Amino acid sequence: MDRRSLIKHTGIAGVLAASLAPAVHAQALVRWRLASSFPRSLDTIYGGAETFARHVRAVSGGRFEISVHAAGELMPAFDVVDGVQQGTIEAAHTAPYYFFAKDDTFAIGGAIPFGLNSRQMSAWTFQGNGLALMREFYARYNIISFPCGNTGAQMGGWFRHEVKSLADMQGLKFRVGGFAGKVITRLGGLPQNLPGGEIYQALKNGNLDAAEWIGPYDDQKLGFNKVAPHYYYPGWWEGGLQLDLYVNRNAYEALSPQYKAIVDVASAAAHVDMQAKYDAKNPAALKQLVRDGAKLRPFPADVMNAAFKASLALYAELSDSNPAWAKVYKDYSAFRGDQNLWFRFTEATFDRFMQSQKL
Template sequence: MERRSFVRQAGLAGVLAAGAAPAIVQAQANIRWRLASSFPKSLDTIFGAADVFAKKVGEMTGGKFQISVHAGGELMPPFGVVDAVKDGTVEIAHTAPYYFFGKDETFALGCAVPFGLNSRQNTAWMIEGNGLKLMREFYRNYNIINFLGGNTGAQMGGWYRKEVKSLADIKGQKMRIGGFAGRVLERIGGVPQNIPGGEIYQSLEKGTIDAAEWVGPYDDQKLGFNKVAPYYAYPAWWEGGPQLDFFINTKAYEGLSAEYKAIVEAATAMAHTDMQAKYDAKNPDALRQLVAGGTKLFRMPKDVMEAAFKESQALYSELSAKNPNWKKVYEDWSKFRREQNLWFRFAEAGFDDFMQAQKL
């Protein structure tokens, strides 16, 4: 019987049962990887992206490529994942690149910097702009290849024991703030604290810090910040759309077959989309519940926003003068931001402004 006729009549299941499967399927090896997350397992949104990724890889390989997912602190400290991937201790990590700005500020451009890109703009820069290309060139110094791993969307501006009414209220305030943004907070008088997500509540409860930010209503409610700080600010001028990443050890990735590499890329894309969808779907009800429970919302004062903007731009210029890695990426990133803001101010902002004024 002619092979094509046989395939049509028997169907794929019959072909596989008969042992006539294409060599491409038969050749795949059984692989086991470990994934180290920087996030606590209790956060099904941000930690959950790693679970989505691992599950999809398993499904698309018929269970031959298994990835075990480990919460922050399980295999190593939450901020130890870059070194672990670099050294090959684990094959893959899921994290927020800006946590590692202390190694090189360029890490932050792969995630979020104050007054940066929103989530759609960030994805556009990465995929259709030069973002992925430039960041991969940079991460090569750390034996890493990166793939998009989710985005939270624009974040809230944090929880405060006392309402911030002006820039003067920032002076001397100890605040847990993620990654690179602390550099700007420091320049406007605040005292930044870089604390992993699973340790923020205790620090706020004990008074070790005066304020803290994480992501937004859904996560923040789970972490219980509303129980120890009544005032909730918006927006986070430091995180308009932070990009999460999957960091993969270069040697481990290059050891994959072409088919497995394609599956990894597809699964990361699914996880990337899933995270943003979860936050957009879950945040509204969580915010409503927080306000009903006594949370007091306030908008970040204009003088705080203006001072932070001014200092962030000054900081970026300083970094461009002394860090060639930063300068190379920042010049492309800032040009892309300028073009995106030109476009978004019309259709996107015009539509959003009108819709948000309606009482639907």
């Protein structure tokens, strides 16, 4: 059987397993526990960790097993960095910006307002300086990181009442992921950072005026449209949220070179798979949400402009006060400028044309 036929019949995991089999079979049995920051019901974002673990198991011939645990099973969603750092668990799958309270630099590894889109983020990570810079930062937490998923650009969330201007952001109790809350505060809002599994009830009982999660497919599963009818776009704080696999450095260094390679390859496979799922599933979910009464609304121009200015002001302040942020953001910002220049002439122009056509 030639290589092309082999790939067709066995898939990438099978090919890797076949090529690594002699080396892998000589390795000791390894058992890790992975804590996710997401509820099991979300087959997309929680599923990224399961996809990773499945590839590890397949390529190792079952000798490297990783059990995946949903938020709350081993520890709360926002405790996973502490768990990995202390070695309570070997690995975690999470959104880096959840941990901005430890250091704002965490957010750059996930998404920051008006930052890179998903393709640009992957380019910065894999072909730019992103991976090296973030790993240098995470080393202080005894963590080595692996990109492990991206949601793509997100929606702006569900609002109980219409936002007609920037004035309507005043006093708004808004569930927004992590670091973006700093910008919401500057717009007059009251950000809340809740795990995905707690958002619906808070929105339903009025403890929240608005909430964002990711996009149509997940939002439909979580039922937000049943308690808040206005669906805003775009999620300017998350042009492409990158998820990370965090691994305890001691546990990683104890692996053989073959097992280290498996972690690297399996996380990359899960990284690609997650965005493919979102891109495939979101269109049908959005159509159904609109049929069910969701009212699609763009954020008013004054909200977008104020948020953009507030974001840049925040980044300048952090660059002056936080050396870790300054080092990573300087590189990130320069890369973003070049990427947007390139996309302006290619992706953006092509996309605008295609989206204006009736196909």
